[in-house]
Amino acid sequence: MAVTEASAGANASVPSDDTDTDTDTDTEFRAEVRSWLSAHLVGEFAALGTGNDLGGPAELGVRRRWERELAAGGWIGTAWPRQFGGRDLSLWQQLVFNEEYARANGPIRVGFFGEQLLGPTVMAFGTDEQRARFLPPILRAEEFWCQGFSEPEAGSDLANVKTAAVLDGDEWVITGQKVWTSLAHLADWIFVLARTDPGAPKHRGLSFLLCPMNQPGVEIRPIRQITGTAEFNEVFLDGARTRADLVVGGVGNGWKVVNGTLGFERGTAFLGQQLRFAAEYWRLVDVARDRGVDRDPVLRDRLADAYVGLEVMRQTGMRAIGRALAGKPPGPEASTGKLQWSRWHQRLGELATDVLGPQAMVTGGDSATGGDAREELLYSFLFSRSHTIYAGSSEVQRNIIGERVLGLPREPSGAPRASDR
Incomplete structure (x- = not known):
């Protein structure tokens, strides 16, 4: 799933094409995904954009309708077993879908907690009655x-x-x-x-x-x-x-169940995240070129360093995918990925403010003056402040790595320990 500079250009959010690594079956599946998104991600759905800002009640209504559109096309529960109403796609096909979704500038998914967390938890720990009651409405984007x-x-x-x-x-x-x-x-x-x-x-x-x-x-x-x-x-x-x-x-x-849920959250639930980060990186590269600061040696070095970090993130993700393909559940090593991407994205936001210079102090503006890209980069910078807290704080991730991966002694009493998450 390489991301190359050739993916920048007119639409900086489009990652590179990886059809050269697909099998014939995957190539057909990729074409199916592209065709469906091209036909359905239009109008009010396309207008939602890719940002984390979910908007007001009107936009939330559009996002609900988009989830129902995905459901009607069979794109919710793609990883779920067929016995529970899913499509039981291979992990590689899930990657293909996430890649094409990011390439098409698909909006942030608001059905995440049902499809990716609650659904798998009920499948793994719930009763037959709970599965029959709660899984179908998730698949239909009704709840x-x-x-x-x-x-x-x-x-x-x-x-x-x-x-x-x-x-x-x-x-x-x-x-x-x-x-x-x-x-x-x-x-x-x-x-x-x-x-x-x-x-x-x-x-x-x-x-x-x-x-x-x-x-x-x-x-x-x-x-x-x-x-x-x-x-x-x-x-x-x-x-x-x-x-x-x-x-x-x-x-x-509950403790056993909640740890299972957190395992789903840190496992394949964020397959598309690296692709969005890549799109944001190339958007920043385009802004740096437009402003003429890409020739600044310090900024060029930081942009190169950010690209290296992006590749590290990709390789870490691919190792996790390799474990999953081998039938191994996500282990404490997943904390290294969470720790790396959260800090990397914060540093990218800091770099974006330096690339924008005085414009980073201003909100608003039209697309002709780079207002859209600036707004997206500034919003991402501000939102990224929360990355090192949610889904497991960085302090706890370091303790997990130290205690469960490296075998170091536990933190003194009173400090958050790996066993607490």
């Missing part, structure tokens, strides 16, 4: 999900959750607060890590509950970010109720 894990006092130390769930007849009553809940304002359901046995040890007595969002006991408060947008939210659960049988993996087994 959207958010993740209720982090709390004000339980981020890196996830087992420290205080949200409590008490059984009241045939319902769980959930009380507590979740924070940094991505897309909660769009979600119909939330999967919640809650303490169902307060007397059990820290990593026990936890349960993985499925809870509807549209009820009086759920309040969503947007968190306004430095970008000016609010993809993250606080979710307050004040006596929220869900059925007693909506526990995935059994009561008290």
Whole structure:
């Protein structure tokens, strides 16, 4: 999946073509994907763009419709086994789809938590009844999900959750607060890590509950970010109720289930991310050329260094894919990838502000003056500040690498340990 400078040019977001590495079957599949995207990623869907800014209610409505368009075309659940309604595509075909989706400037997926996290979790740990109830609506893009894990006092130390769930007849009553809940304002359901046995040890007595969002006991408060947008939210659960049988993996087994979910998150769920980063890199190269600063020796050196980092990211990803193809689940080595790409993207944003110079202090502008590219680069720079925190903070990733990969002694008591995530 090489990315070459030839992919820049008129559309800097288009990665290089890798048909030379495809088999005949993959070539046919790539043509199928390209044909479908060409016919369907048009109009209001194409206008969404590739940025992380999800927009207001109107744009969120378009994003929902785009998910339903993907569902109608059979492009949701492509990795799911056929027995659960998926297409059971090979890992390589999944890579092809993600590559072509990035090449076509496909918008950010708002069905991620259902398709990539909750769905595989229910398949692995859920009951037949739970699979029959929740998997089909995900495949049809009829129900959207958010993740209720982090709390004000339980981020890196996830087992420290205080949200409590008490059984009241045939319902769980959930009380507590979740924070940094991505897309909660769009979600119909939330999967919640809650303490169902307060007397059990820290990593026990936890349960993985499925809870509807549209009820009086759920309040969503947007968190306004430095970008000016609010993809993250606080979710307050004040006596929220869900059925007693909506526990995935059994009561008290939440820690095992949540680690499975996090494994899916750090596994193949981000297959398309490196391609988006590559597109952003070449967009920055084009801006540097347009501004004439690509001849500055210091900036040229930093651009070259960023390209090296991009290649390291690609090779790390390919090793992870090789493990998956060999039937090996994602291990603690996945933390090296998370640690590398999060810091790399932050440095790319810092480089973008230096390339833009004084224009980095200004927002707005039309495409004729580079306003669109500038806005995308500045938004990405601001949003990237969160990379070293979400999906496992860098501090915790380093502890995982040190303890589980290198075999170093554990951190002293009180510091976040690898076992906490």
